[in-house]
Amino acid sequence: AAAIEIAGLEKVYSGSGGRAGKHALKGVSLTIPRGSIFGLLGPNGAGKSTLINILAGLVRKSSGQVRVWDIDPDVAPRAVRASIGVVPQELTLDPYFPARAALELQAGLFGIPKLARRTDELLAALGLADKADAPARSLSGGMRRRLMVAKALVHHPPVLVLDEPTAGVDVALRQQLWAYVQDLNRAGTTVLLTTHYLHEAEALCDRIAVLADGEIRANDTTDALLRRV
Ligand code: ADP
Numbered sequence: 001a002a003a004i005e006i007a008g009l010e011k012v013y014s015g016s017g018g019r020a021g022k023h024a025l026k027g028v029s030l031t032i033p034r035g036s037i038f039g040l041l042g043p044n045g046a047g048k049s050t051l052i053n054i055l056a057g058l059v060r061k062s063s064g065q066v067r068v069w070d071i072d073p074d075v076a077p078r079a080v081r082a083s084i085g086v087v088p089q090e091l092t093l094d095p096y097f098p099a100r101a102a103l104e105l106q107a108g109l110f111g112i113p114k115l116a117r118r119t120d121e122l123l124a125a126l127g128l129a130d131k132a133d134a135p136a137r138s139l140s141g142g143m144r145r146r147l148m149v150a151k152a153l154v155h156h157p158p159v160l161v162l163d164e165p166t167a168g169v170d171v172a173l174r175q176q177l178w179a180y181v182q183d184l185n186r187a188g189t190t191v192l193l194t195t196h197y198l199h200e201a202e203a204l205c206d207r208i209a210v211l212a213d214g215e216i217r218a219n220d221t222t223d224a225l226l227r228r229v
């Protein structure tokens with residue numbers, strides 16, 4: 001089976017608190033093969049976050065079919081969270097909490113056995129071992145970003161989702177993050193990333209789907225897509 005299978009997905013937000021309702025996803029169909037690095041490319045407001053939130057079991061779809069690692073997020077949101085790690089756009093770290101504590105807390109939430117060992121593994125893998133006991137506020141932007149990735153990976157999810165991973169990130173750090181994502185992928189993790197930037201999707205992804213105004217406008221291998229633009 002595919003890592004992620006989406007067919008005829010619709011999302012209509014009902015208006016509330018004075019905000020208008022919005023048809024955010026209009027019949028989206030996508031298959032994300034296991035082992036791929038898949039890019040979801042689209043401008044602001046296209047529906048990328050809505051799609052990710054549905055995959056992660058955080059937003060309920062209006063209609064259509066969704067399977068993440070063969071699980072329907074609406075039916076089994078807890079099981080789906082075990083199969084997916086999401087790196088959100090915002091850095092959500094307690095500034096006074098050291099990296100090690102942030103990871104231990106996350107590992108505790110997922111009931112990871114040998115929590116200290118898993119934490120050490122991740123700190124080493126993401127180049128954070130030297131700063132493990134320093135408060136998050138003293139880490140560089142790049143280190144904080146890597147700590148967010150480590151948090152998303154704590155429970156060994158087969159699918160890693162990165163929401164605009166390099167928004168506001170400088171070139172050196174971007175290269176470093178990309179190299180790490182590629183290593184993870186080679187080790188077997190399926191990766192879905194959203195981005196505004198074609199060059200980012202192009203450098204990393206095997207396949208790219210273009211989402212605009214809630215609709216898939218293109219979905220092809222990166223090579224085939226680039227031959228057409
Ligand atoms: P982003 O583009 O980074 O996803 P948005 O500004 O679209 O950020 O959304 C920020 C938050 O506000 C999100 O939680 C989103 O679900 C919510 N939101 C966005 N647009 C609306 C809207 N029209 N009505 C209600 N909530 C909204």
Ligand code: ADP
Nearest residue numbers: 013022024042043044045046047048049050051
């Ligand atoms: P993207 O991540 O591609 O920027 P989003 O999924 O955040 O797009 O938003 C898609 C559309 O849905 C936008 O028009 C946004 O304002 C709207 N939207 C997002 N969240 C909500 C919400 N909670 N309620 C109403 N509209 C929303």
